Amino acid sequence: MRYLGVDYGSRKIGLALSDEAGSMGFPHAIIPNTPRLVDELGALIAKENVGAVVIGESRNLAGGENPIAQDARALGALITERTGVPVFFESEVFTTALARRAPEKEGKSRAPKTRTDVDASAAALILTSYLSRTEHE
Numbered sequence: 226m227r228y229l230g231v232d233y234g235s236r237k238i239g240l241a242l243s244d245e246a247g248s249m250g251f252p253h254a255i256i257p258n259t260p261r262l263v264d265e266l267g268a269l270i271a272k273e274n275v276g277a278v279v280i281g282e283s284r285n286l287a288g289g290e291n292p293i294a295q296d297a298r299a300l301g302a303l304i305t306e307r308t309g310v311p312v313f314f315e316s317e318v319f320t321t322a323l324a325r326r327a328p329e330k331e332g333k334s335r336a337p338k339t340r341t342d343v344d345a346s347a348a349a350l351i352l353t354s355y356l357s358r359t360e361h362e
Contacts (some may be wrong), residue, residue, distance in 0.1 A: 227245055227273055228247050228276070228355075228356065229269065229279070229352075230242070230353075231279065231280040231351075233283070233300060236258055237255050238255065238262065239343075239347050240255065242275075247276075248356055250352025252348065263307055266308075270304075277311050278304055279312075279351060279355040280313070280315070281297065298314070315351050317350075
């Protein structure tokens, strides 16, 4: 089964897709957070035959929910309502920092990663974390 990973942000959404086996996430794209977000995600879910969505669960360092977490949960509910695809949440603590530190692919410049690269890479880290944690459940 293929999974869609989502790094939810108030302005931009990082997306990652898993391989067909659902064992690892790969950066896919960045889309703006607009009123059409659920429609765009629904189209991607249908096009890529996604069977489940994993959204990063944003928490403050004390472990409490923040405003972004509330919006991400609302997005998850809308995705399930409109597509019938289940949505799971995975901690995203430090994923953006890890994505910024990830080494560049061989042959690519060593220039700092763009925000877009970081958001999609963070989505891939969230998705891969979920997949590796649930692989043996």
